[in-house]
Amino acid sequence: MTATTLTFHERLLPGPGGWLGTVGLGAIAAIALWPVQAAAAVVAGLLVCVGSAVALGATSPVVEVSDGVLRAGSARIPVGLLGAAEALDVAAMRHELGPGLDARAYVCLRAWARTGVRVALDDPADPTPYWLISTRRPELLVQALQG
Numbered sequence: 001m002t003a004t005t006l007t008f009h010e011r012l013l014p015g016p017g018g019w020l021g022t023v024g025l026g027a028i029a030a031i032a033l034w035p036v037q038a039a040a041a042v043v044a045g046l047l048v049c050v051g052s053a054v055a056l057g058a059t060s061p062v063v064e065v066s067d068g069v070l071r072a073g074s075a076r077i078p079v080g081l082l083g084a085a086e087a088l089d090v091a092a093m094r095h096e097l098g099p100g101l102d103a104r105a106y107v108c109l110r111a112w113a114r115t116g117v118r119v120a121l122d123d124p125a126d127p128t129p130y131w132l133i134s135t136r137r138p139e140l141l142v143q144a145l146q147g
Contacts, residue, residue: 008144083120087138
């Protein structure tokens with residue numbers, strides 16, 4: 001068994017507003033069923049709330065640097081094939097996702113993580129010019145990628 005060298009790990013879970021949205025969905029389901037039967041409405045509301053929360057958690061991508069590999073969602077690339085990494089604040093991330101976006105870029109985005117990192121690729125065999133990755137801790141991800 002080999003040890004894993006983990007230098008950065010973040011699951012891009014929603015913020016408080018996203019979790020409150022699951023409660024709101026549960027409440028809507030309960031209100032819709034209340035005229036039919038109160039007990040069924042409460043059960044359905046709880047099931048929708050829990051199901052929504054599980055779905056949000058299960059679909060939240062992981063951003064990780066470990067054992068010399070960057071992982072962002074389902075994509076992986078060795079750190080040796082990466083060029084410069086740049087931490088992006090909210091305004092820079094907005095620009096990169098709008099007028100600054102190259103359609104060939106790999107994007108791992110979650111709207112609730114408004115900052116990110118742009119990482120250039122130095123792989124001549126890969127047509128992807130860079131990765132754009134959402135993270136709430138861009139400076140730490142850049143540090144992990146640098147060594």
